Each structure stands twice: as C-alpha cells, then as structure tokens.
Amino acid sequence: MNRLLAGQELRAGPEPLTAHERRLGKLPPTGKDFIETLTRSGLVGKGGAGFPVGVKWRSAAGHSHGRAVIIANGAEGEPQSKKDRVLMATRPHLVLDGAFVAARTLRASRIVLYIGEDHAAARAAMARALAERTDRERGIVTISPAPARYVAGESSAAVHLVNAGIATPTTTPPHPHERGVDGGATLVQNVETLAHVALIARYGVASGTTLVTLAGGVSHPGVVEVEETATIGELVARCGGVAERPRAVLLGGYFGSWLDPDLAWTLPLDARALHERGYSLGCGVVGLLGASRCPVCETAGIMHYLAGESSAQCGPCFFGLRALAAACSRIAQQGSNREDLERLQRWTVDVRSRGACRHPDGAVLFLQSALQQFSHDFSTHEPHSVRRTA
Amino acid sequence: MTRELVVDRIKCDGRGLCAELLPERIRLDDWGYPIITPGPIPAHLMQHAERAVEDCPVLALALRRVERKARP
Numbered sequence: 001m002n003r004l005l006a007g008q009e010l011r012a013g014p015e016p017l018t019a020h021e022r023r024l025g026k027l028p029p030t031g032k033d034f035i036e037t038l039t040r041s042g043l044v045g046k047g048g049a050g051f052p053v054g055v056k057w058r059s060a061a062g063h064s065h066g067r068a069v070i071i072a073n074g075a076e077g078e079p080q081s082k083k084d085r086v087l088m089a090t091r092p093h094l095v096l097d098g099a100f101v102a103a104r105t106l107r108a109s110r111i112v113l114y115i116g117e118d119h120a121a122a123r124a125a126m127a128r129a130l131a132e133r134t135d136r137e138r139g140i141v142t143i144s145p146a147p148a149r150y151v152a153g154e155s156s157a158a159v160h161l162v163n164a165g166i167a168t169p170t171t172t173p174p175h176p177h178e179r180g181v182d183g184g185a186t187l188v189q190n191v192e193t194l195a196h197v198a199l200i201a202r203y204g205v206a207s208g209t210t211l212v213t214l215a216g217g218v219s220h221p222g223v224v225e226v227e228e229t230a231t232i233g234e235l236v237a238r239c240g241g242v243a244e245r246p247r248a249v250l251l252g253g254y255f256g257s258w259l260d261p262d263l264a265w266t267l268p269l270d271a272r273a274l275h276e277r278g279y280s281l282g283c284g285v286v287g288l289l290g291a292s293r294c295p296v297c298e299t300a301g302i303m304h305y306l307a308g309e310s311s312a313q314c315g316p317c318f319f320g321l322r323a324l325a326a327a328c329s330r331i332a333q334q335g336s337n338r339e340d341l342e343r344l345q346r347w348t349v350d351v352r353s354r355g356a357c358r359h360p361d362g363a364v365l366f367l368q369s370a371l372q373q374f375s376h377d378f379s380t381h382e383p384h385s386v387r388r389t390a
Numbered sequence: 391m392t393r394e395l396v397v398d399r400i401k402c403d404g405r406g407l408c409a410e411l412l413p414e415r416i417r418l419d420d421w422g423y424p425i426i427t428p429g430p431i432p433a434h435l436m437q438h439a440e441r442a443v444e445d446c447p448v449l450a451l452a453l454r455r456v457e458r459k460a461r462p
C-alpha cells in the first residue's frame with residue numbers, strides 16, 4: 001500500500017528489512033531522470049520550509065561534481081513535533097531507501113543520518129536498520145547526533161555540525177547545496193521527505209499523504225498519517241475529537257500561525273494549498289489551544305522559549321527576541337499597556353529578515369499572528385503569571 | 391553595475407559606524423544593529439557606501455552585485 005505507515009502496528013517498533021521489502025518490494029533502480037519524476041510528483045519538503053524537492057535536488061545535482069553529501073535531517077527540535085522520531089523509530093528502512101536514492105541520483109559518496117540526541121528509540125532503530133543493510137550500503141552511512149536545540153535542525157547548522165561539531169547556523173550564501181560538508185554540495189533533507197522519496201521511487205507518484213503531529217487540547221494527541229485532502233476538522237474528528245472547546249489552532253509549530261478554529265477546521269493538510277492561502281503546514285504540527293487557556297500567556301511562554309533558542313550569533317535575533325519576549329511577559333504579568341503594544345508592533349517589523357538563518361523570522365511571524373488573532377486579549381489583558389505548556 | 395549593501399549578521403557587532411557614514415540608507419535598531427534600506431545604491435551615494443564598507447571595524451558590511459535571490 002502506497003503509504004508511509006502502512007504495515008505493522010506502530011507500537012510493534014521498527015519494521016525489519018524483511019517486512020519492509022515484503023510490503024513494498026526492493027528499491028527499484030532509478031536513473032538520472034528521477035529528478036523529473038520527483039518534480040512531477042509535486043513533493044515538497046516536510047521539515048518546515050515546504051520547498052519543492054525536485055528543484056532542490058536539481059540545484060544540488062548542478063553543484064555535485066561527484067562529491068555530494070546527503071544529510072538525512074532527523075533533528076526534530078520543534079518541541080511539539082513527534083512525527084520524525086516516530087517515523088525513524090517505526091519505518092527506518094523507508095528513510096534509508098530515500099537517502100540511498102538521493103545518493104544515487106546526486107552521485108553522493110556519503111550519507112549522514114542527523115538524529116536528535118534525545119530521540120533514543122529513533123536512533124536505535126536507524127542503527128539497527130543500517131546493520132541489516134549490505135556492506136556496500138552501510139559503508140557510506142554515518143550517524144551524527146543533533147543537539148537538542150531548536151536551531152540545530154536548520155540546514156546550515158546541520159552542515160556546521162558535521163564539519164566542525166557545532167550545530168549553529170552559518171552565514172549564507174554559500175548554501176549547503178552549493179558548498180556544504182567538506183566543501184561539497186550537500187543535500188539536507190528531512191527524514192519524512194526522504195521516506196516519501198522512497199515511495200516515489202517505487203510508484204512514480206507521491207503518496208498524497210502527510211505526517212501530522214496533533215497536540216494540545218485533543219482527546220488523542222500523537223502522530224498520524226493523513227491524506228493531504230483531509231481537513232483539520234476531519235483530522236481532529238478521526239483522533240477522537242477535542243478535549244475542550246478550542247480557542248485557536250496553532251498550525252505549523254512555533255514558527256507557524258494562530259488560526260481561528262472555524263477557519264482552521266475547513267483547511268486541508270496540503271502544504272501547497274495552504275501556501276496559496278497564505279498559511280504554512282510547517283513541520284506538520286496542529287496544536288489546539290483550549291478555551292480555558294490564556295492566549296497571551298501562551299504566546300509569552302513560546303516567545304521566551306524561542307528567544308532562549310537563539311544561537312546568539314546575530315544581534316537582532318539575540319537582543320530582539322529577548323526584548324519581544326520580555327514585552328509579552330510584562331503584558332502577561334503586569335497587564336496590557338500601550339507602550340509594550342507599540343514596541344511589539346515596531347520590533348516585529350524591525351527584527352524580520354535580519355538573522356543569518358530564519359530563526360528570528362519564524363519567531364516574529366508567529367508573534368504577529370498572535371497579535372492579530374488575539375488582538376483583543378493583548379489590549380485588555382489583566383495581570384497574571386506566565387506559563388507554557390508545549 | 392548596480393550594487394547593494396549586505397551585512398554578515400554573524401560578524402556584525404553593532405558598532406554603528408555605518409549608520410553614521412551612510413544615514414541615507416542605514417539606521418540603527420533599538421539595540422544598535424544596522425537596518426539597511428533594501429535595493430541598489432544610487433550613484434550619488436556610492437562613494438559613501440564604499441567608505442562605510444571600508445570602515446566597518448569587523449568587516450561585516452559589503453557591497454555586492456544585485457542579483458535575483460536564489461533559494462533554497
């Protein structure tokens with residue numbers, strides 16, 4: 001069946017190679033024209049940015065010169081996201097297949113599995129899966145633990161870790177696909193994206209499904225594979241419904257945006273369709289904020305987290321996010337005031353696009369959506385203490 | 391050749407010299423880091439832009455040819 005998580009139950013653990021090949025058959029040979037197949041499939045990256053995969057591979061191929069490197073990105077530093085670690089822990093061979101197709105297509109001689117250091121089950125499953133592969137396959141793969149920091153999954157940070165052991169973003173250009181690990185073109189691709197590649201290599205078309213982490217005020221939070229045509233309302237219903245009446249939906253994780261539930265309920269979990277409407281599926285997190293929770297305090301808590309996750313390399317990000325988080329906290333703890341509301345408006349504009357990576361951009365876009373969605377709450381907030389529940 | 395100003399955000403220390411040398415295109419944010427007006431530098435400001443680049447104490451400011459932005 002043309003799905004990532006078809007086959008044995010997830011709680012059975014990693015799917016062994018024999019079961020994987022019984023379910024999907026061996027990985028068929030793919031040629032140079034695979035990039036066209038990939039482009040036609042319409043697959044977009046599942047790590048957060050949603051960039052078209054075919055375009056990315058073509059660009060990396062143009063810089064490859066036979067010494068490209070593939071980084072399978074399983075850092076998954078997004079606090080609410082669980083889908084990458086669940087995928088690695090249960091369907092490790094799909095990720096490996098995708099990485100091998102990438103290596104073959106881009107003539108890469110090295111694959112790095114970049115896995116979050118806290119994702120122990122995922123790392124064990126990937127290591128075990130690797131041990132089931134041939135010597136020739138195993139010979140080009142290494143595993144690098146990704147530090148448990150938000151920015152560690154950023155593609156230049158992944159390259160920086162492999163090159164120098166430091167998972168902080170670097171100034172671009174050069175982009176990793178131009179000059180990355182050891183100076184060679186480097187394709188940094190999310191592990192779910194690679195798993196989709198493994199299906200496209202077999203069937204020629206995308207599965208039309210996506211992995212979603214459902215979080216917050218729902219009856220059964222967790223990771224599910226859904227059709228991209230399914231709406232958020234259908235997703236929540238399928239997972240047992242809401243635990244309490246939702247006040248807002250945070251779509252796309254901490255770099256995402258707050259949406260009104262009535263609107264969110266009608267939106268499909270389709271990265272391209274969402275993009276056309278000005279929203280982003282991001283890394284596939286759908287978080288529900290229950291009506292009993294305070295959106296101002298929730299926003300302040302997340303801004304504090306994001307400020308603390310700045311790699312402290314660029315002034316506007318390090319100082320700007322700290323100042324924004326502090327202003328949110330003052331409103332939360334001491335009550336709404338005109339000065340801080342004005343600062344939030346000005347600083348969210350000032351900070352944007354002024355980091356080496358997009359950490360500050362993600363944080364201020366999140367905050368802007370909060371200021372828009374909860375404008376009444378921000379302007380009338382009465383003092384109480386900040387708490388965050390991711 | 392049209393050129394624009396770019397800052398290496400990691401190198402930039404917020405010394406603020408650039409905003410003094412080219413206030414027409416550069417202002418400082420509340421923490422002292424430069425905010426640059428995007429777009430090509432007009433001919434009559436080019437000399438001042440070059441001076442700002444040369445005088446940046448941490449070599450974070452540069453002029454580069456305007457080109458279409460490539461992603462990823």
